[in-house]
Amino acid sequence: MFRSRLLGTALMLALASTANATSFVVTTDTVVRGLGASTDATSDVTSSFRDDKIVRAARDDAASFVASQGAIRGVKLESALAHIRQQSPALQASDAQLAQAILAI
Incomplete structure (x- = not known):
């Protein structure tokens, strides 16, 4: 009797730890994918606008x-964001991502 309870408890703990590990993996995967998308947008903007005077002037505002x-x-940041979106209309990046990309230049 004691042995079957011990085995049952061990099985329950194993299943519980698997559920926690699975939710951790899903959460981690979601965060990593979001970071990857942000990094991709940042690198696209950084390489395209490295020598652009309007974008470089917006660094302090960014x-x-x-x-x-x-x-x-700031006014210079607003101008740079509009300029970037005009030059790259297919770019799907938020203002925060673009501002971080400007800082990375």
Whole structure:
């Protein structure tokens, strides 16, 4: 009797740890995919606009935007975002991703 309870408890613990591990893997995969998409958008913008004067002039405004989590939107940053979107209409990146890309240049 004691042995069957011990075996049952061990089985339940094994199943519980598997469920936790699975949810951890799913969460980790989701975070990594999101980071990958952000990195791809950042590298596309960085390589395309490295020598662009409008984008390079927006660096300080981009730093303020990122540091304030989007609360501070400078004129040069707005101009650079519009310029980037006009030059690359297929680019699907948020303002925050583009501001980070400008800082990476």
